Amino acid sequence: MWTALMWGGISASAVVIGALAALFMKIPKRVIGWIMAFGTGTLIGAATFELLGDALNDGGMLPTAVGFTAGAVVYTLFDWLISAKGGSNRKRSSKKDSSQQSGLGIFAGTVMDAIPESIMLGASLLAGKGVSVVLVVSIFVSNIPEGLSSTAGLKNSKYSKGKILLMWLGVLLISALAAMGGYLFLEQLPKEIGAAIGAFAGGGIIAMLCSTMMPEAFEEGGPVVGLIASMGLLVSLLLDI
Structure with missing residues (x-):
């Protein structure tokens, strides 16, 4: 349980690192786009090799398909609601919006993005082989x-450092708790339901990548992001061996 909490916090600490860099350093938007492209590739690999692969092995095709579709649909609905509240550009550093509502939308959207990832990170410990390095x-x-990118958006919304x-x-605390919750909750479930929940998280992650990270990466990084994302996918494959 505490190990899941620790790894959830470690993975989410990167948000704080990115925020500190945005607050105290000037990082070219193109570089942000390249990093985002690499992260997109690695997350596609993690969702495919870890979440969907394990779901198929544990629960079969039907729970995997139902869970994956439900995850994509639910994420899309929440994304639409949060976008309506001003969070549609939460991963875009170049959009300017001075409303407080936009800042709250950025925060809510980031939490929504982080929860499915963290839940499955905690659940990966249930196999007894340690945490999933790929995830x-x-x-x-x-x-x-x-x-x-989100910190740049919050700065444009006039939030203080x-x-x-x-x-x-x-966000770090919520992610750590979500990882711990994933470990505790999924431990009690039958394999088929656990598989469906894993596929649900995978569907949400893929929908998130397509609607937020991929467009931003291309917008900021240019055509080379396709190659960079491919290398990220290759890295996730190598880590999964």
Whole structure:
């Protein structure tokens, strides 16, 4: 349980690292796009090799298909609601919006993005082989550009440095608790239901990548992000061997 909490916090700490970099350093947007592209590739690999692969092995095709579809649909609905509240550009550093509502939308959207990743990170410990290296690396790498871009959006929304850091520390705490919850909750479930929940998280992650990270990566990083994302996918494959 405490190990799940620790790894959830470690993976989410990258958001705080990205936020600190955005607050105190000037990082070219193109570099942010490249990092985001690499994180996209690693997360695609983690969702495919870890979440969907394990779901198929444990529960079969039907629970995997139902869970994956439900995860994508639910994420899309929540993304639509949060976008309506001003969080549609939460991963975009170039959009300017001075409303407080936009800042709250950025925070809510980031929490929504982090929860399914953290739940499955905690659940990966249930196999008894230690934490999934693929998930830890994928989540950590993808969280750095999220902290960078989202912090830039919060700065444009006139949030103070102290308030921004408190918000990201809140995300870190929520992620750590979600990882612990994933470990405790999924431990009690039958394999088929656990598989469906894993596939549900995978569907949410893929929907998140397609609607937020991939467009931002291409917008900021240019055509080369396709190659960089491919290398991220290759790295996740190598880590899964």
